[in-house]
Amino acid sequence: VSTQSTGGLIGWIGTCFSLASSYRDPECTVERLLEEGMEIFGLDNICAMLAVFWCTRTAQVSMRIYNEFYWRDMDFFKASYITNVPVAVSNFPNEIFHVTKFVSGAAFGNIVQFNYHGSGGHFCHIDNTEGVVADLTSFIEKI
Numbered sequence: 001v002s003t004q005s006t007g008g009l010i011g012w013i014g015t016c017f018s019l020a021s022s023y024r025d026p027e028c029t030v031e032r033l034l035e036e037g038m039e040i041f042g043l044d045n046i047c048a049m050l051a052v053f054w055c056t057r058t059a060q061v062s063m064r065i066y067n068e069f070y071w072r073d074m075d076f077f078k079a080s081y082i083t084n085v086p087v088a089v090s091n092f093p094n095e096i097f098h099v100t101k102f103v104s105g106a107a108f109g110n111i112v113q114f115n116y117h118g119s120g121g122h123f124c125h126i127d128n129t130e131g132v133v134a135d136l137t138s139f140i141e142k143i
Contacts, residue, residue, distance in 0.1 A: 006050075009059055013049055041126050083109035088139035092128060094121030112142050 038046065053059040087108040091098055104111055115135055120128030 006054065009050060009053060012059070012063075013046060013053070041123065045126060082107065086110050086112045086139075086143045088113040088135060088142075089115070090124070090132070090135045091116045092120035092122075092124045092131075093118065095124075096122050113139050 053062065085108070087104070087110060089099055089101075089104050089108075089111060091114075101111075101114055104114065113135070117124070117128060117131045120131055125132050
């Protein structure tokens with residue numbers, strides 16, 4: 001739907017922004033989720049994301065990784081074990097999938113930084129910019 005319909009794409013992006021943010025409310029209606037997405041992230045951010053997905057026709061590809069990850073979680077990590085590349089892991093409370101130290105260790109052999117944050121979600125670069133910048137800065141200084 002999201003690769004054939006701008007309305008479907010808008011619905012998917014709008015609900016994703018609200019559902020995966022720090023401010024999510026599981027009791028919201030779909031209409032309220034869309035309104036919250038607009039309030040939290042702003043029209044410019046949502047339009048930019050829509051333009052990227054629509055113009056590049058990559059919405060379906062983006063969704064595919066979530067589906068594969070959901071159904072094969074640990075297998076995905078085990079199959080992609082990386083031994084020597086420095087890795088930083090940041091966990092945000094409203095992330096779609098939380099990566100524990102145990103799971104991270106199953107996928108990465110050189111974790112140099114592992115942080116938990118008090119706010120933020122899947123779109124942490126928008127709703128916890130300070131935390132993301134601090135993590136990136138700290139990680140770069142370590143490597």
